[in-house]
Amino acid sequence: MVSFFNKILVFFFFFFFMVFIALGNARIISDFQFKKQKFNFPTVYVDQSGHGNFATIQSAIDSVPQNNQNWICIIIKAGQYREQVKIPREKPYIYLKGEEFGKIIVTWDAHDTIATDATFTTEADNTIVESITFINSYNYPPKSNNNPRVVAVAAMISGDKSVFYNCKFLGLQDTLWDVEGRHYFKLCTIEGAVDFIFGNGQSIYEGCLISVNADALDGSLGYITAQGRSNPNDKSGFVFKNCDVNGNGQTFLGRPWRDYARVIFYDCNMSSVTTPQGWDAGKFVGKEKQLTFVEENCKGMGSNNSKRVPWKAKLSQQELQQLTSLSFIDDEGWITKQPLNKVLQ
Ligand SMILES: *[C@@H]1O[C@H](CO)[C@@H](O)[C@H](O)[C@H]1NC(C)=O
Numbered sequence: 001m002v003s004f005f006n007k008i009l010v011f012f013f014f015f016f017f018m019v020f021i022a023l024g025n026a027r028i029i030s031d032f033q034f035k036k037q038k039f040n041f042p043t044v045y046v047d048q049s050g051h052g053n054f055a056t057i058q059s060a061i062d063s064v065p066q067n068n069q070n071w072i073c074i075i076i077k078a079g080q081y082r083e084q085v086k087i088p089r090e091k092p093y094i095y096l097k098g099e100e101f102g103k104i105i106v107t108w109d110a111h112d113t114i115a116t117d118a119t120f121t122t123e124a125d126n127t128i129v130e131s132i133t134f135i136n137s138y139n140y141p142p143k144s145n146n147n148p149r150v151v152a153v154a155a156m157i158s159g160d161k162s163v164f165y166n167c168k169f170l171g172l173q174d175t176l177w178d179v180e181g182r183h184y185f186k187l188c189t190i191e192g193a194v195d196f197i198f199g200n201g202q203s204i205y206e207g208c209l210i211s212v213n214a215d216a217l218d219g220s221l222g223y224i225t226a227q228g229r230s231n232p233n234d235k236s237g238f239v240f241k242n243c244d245v246n247g248n249g250q251t252f253l254g255r256p257w258r259d260y261a262r263v264i265f266y267d268c269n270m271s272s273v274t275t276p277q278g279w280d281a282g283k284f285v286g287k288e289k290q291l292t293f294v295e296e297n298c299k300g301m302g303s304n305n306s307k308r309v310p311w312k313a314k315l316s317q318q319e320l321q322q323l324t325s326l327s328f329i330d331d332e333g334w335i336t337k338q339p340l341n342k343v344l345q
């Protein structure tokens, strides 16, 4: 009897000793990874073939706790995902990452109202999206069906401090609703014909391709931007830095959505898709002085200024510097603190 208890004691002692060693090792491994990766956060996989944690992107987002305070990475395997995806306001710190560039496509075809159309919506602050293509297929690819041309949003972004890297937004009219908040788009493609980058965002688009498919308008002119700055103190504005503007058909660089619209093309390469007048005052004829539509340091066939509207704005070097440097959207360094800080390289 005694020796039986002794054996059990020895067994338990040995067992807890092993657990202690294992835990110690685990801590060493996680410290090591922390130093190596800098960021070490929970990761879940979305895979339609059933080998991941979830089969749809939305179910992975639904699994994130309300008022989430720590980064969580959702890695999406290659595939075409037919679903409407939404990150609600109370789920910040989600990093959606396509596993292979160009191979993760999220597509939907809603077309009722801009508030409910979007294939992808994020309302949360601190959202990161990398290597995902978002399509609203109602009118896309252009002329691929007989649907009438309507507003059909591919993505709607209304949270603050959000980064989009290597993403594509494809549609025809109102493709990307850059609703509000500070956003950084790096190496993205945005395609469309009418008002296809619109809203009240305070955003820098850097190294992006602005792809115009205005051939679909049968001779009408397109509009790349419809910016919604509403008063002189409104901080919003779209800054295109080092972008390529090309495609087919003819387009204006923008028309105002609201009274004080602000759009800057800086260091861009514009092909002849850009119409010689460049800009349209739309509903704000007579109020052009309030608009800040600027082109500076651009090149390419479409950048010829000889026939541009006379009311195009001109900024001082200081204003230009202020609006085109990263501090326009990131005076507090939030991008450096995010796990995708390689966007700054
Ligand atoms: C500008 O873009 C055109 C294509 O639209 C390209 O052929 C050309 O090399 C580009 N120029 C520069 C200076 O990047």
Ligand SMILES: *[C@@H]1O[C@H](CO)[C@@H](O)[C@H](O)[C@H]1NC(C)=O
Pocket (backbone or CB within 6 Å): 304, 305, 306, 307
């Ligand atoms: C700009 O266009 C005008 C007339 O349309 C033309 O005379 C001029 O040579 C062009 N400039 C450049 C740099 O191509």
